[in-house]
Amino acid sequence: MNELLAHRLAQLGLREVDRIHTHTNRTVMISLARRVLRLHRGYASAPDRVLRAIVRFLDPRVPRAARRGAERVFLGFPVELYAPPPERAVRRERPQPGDLVWLERLVSLHERLNAAHFGRALGIIPIRLSGRMRSRLGELAVDLRTGRPLEIAISRRHLLRHPWPEVEHTMLHEMVHQWQAETGLAVNHLRSFRLKAAEVGIEPQARRAIFGTHARRPHAVDAGRAQQ
Numbered sequence: 653m654n655e656l657l658a659h660r661l662a663q664l665g666l667r668e669v670d671r672i673h674t675h676t677n678r679t680v681m682i683s684l685a686r687r688v689l690r691l692h693r694g695y696a697s698a699p700d701r702v703l704r705a706i707v708r709f710l711d712p713r714v715p716r717a718a719r720r721g722a723e724r725v726f727l728g729f730p731v732e733l734y735a736p737p738p739e740r741a742v743r744r745e746r747p748q749p750g751d752l753v754w755l756e757r758l759v760s761l762h763e764r765l766n767a768a769h770f771g772r773a774l775g776i777i778p779i780r781l782s783g784r785m786r787s788r789l790g791e792l793a794v795d796l797r798t799g800r801p802l803e804i805a806i807s808r809r810h811l812l813r814h815p816w817p818e819v820e821h822t823m824l825h826e827m828v829h830q831w832q833a834e835t836g837l838a839v840n841h842l843r844s845f846r847l848k849a850a851e852v853g854i855e856p857q858a859r860r861a862i863f864g865t866h867a868r869r870p871h872a873v874d875a876g877r878a879q880q
Contacts, residue, residue: 657696661689664700666707676737681727684710694731702729720838727796751781754811761823762804769852774830778803785809790822792829794839801833824854 658672669684674693682691689710695703705725708714714722758779766774785791785807793802804826811819828848829839837844841856849856 653693653696660700661703661707664704664707666710674735676735681731682706682709692731693735694733695726695729697734698726698729698731702726716842723838745781745783748781748783748808751808754781754808755779758806758819758823761820762827765820765824765827769824770827770831774827774834775801777801777830780805781808781811782806783808789818790826792826792833792839794829794833799833799836801830804830821854824852825849828852828854 670687705722708722846856
């Protein structure tokens with residue numbers, strides 16, 4: 653399968669790739685590092701139009717707007733219909749003492765920031781605490797098919813280790829991503845994010861230093877994300 657897919661992509665113009673690995677992980681649909689291309693196995697069944705979009709997305713010479721258009725094309729292909737992931741039990745985190753108090757406070761924070769910075773235009777969204785987030789402070793989950801924001805997760809470690817103003821900054825960061833999703837924009841840290849971040853008064857970087865640490869603040873998409 654990989655050989656045929658590699659041949660089709662090469663015929664459509666893919667260059668500077670030594671190996672292709674396929675997977676069924678829908679969190680990262682496509683990634684390219686050290687001349688190794690990893691992409692979802694379902695793309696082996698995609699028509700040339702979709703594979704051509706992948707080639708355009710991976711070509712750094714293609715203008716950014718065209719790459720974003722190509723991204724929408726290949727993310728719109730229903731890979732899971734052709735290569736479903738193996739079934740496995742969903743592991744849910746056990747609630748921890750104090751979680752309910754934290755969640756009530758975070759819900760109130762979302763409501764306050766929504767009123768202060770977005771004119772109450774953002775929708776109500778579930779908020780979850782995560783004990784598995786080690787380098788991330790927060791993340792927004794977005795449905796791949798519809799672009800609908802699903803939930804905001806905040807690191808429990810972040811809540812315990814950093815002052816509340818830092819948590820407010822994290823929540824506002826993820827709410828800017830929520831605003832991107834709800835207004836039909838790509839959820840990323842590019843121009844629309846930077847402009848809105850400046851408008852609401854937060855740092856536009858995807859990374860920032862916190863009290864001597866350097867914590868990563870990316871968005872996450874549970875149904876699919878393209879990485880460059």
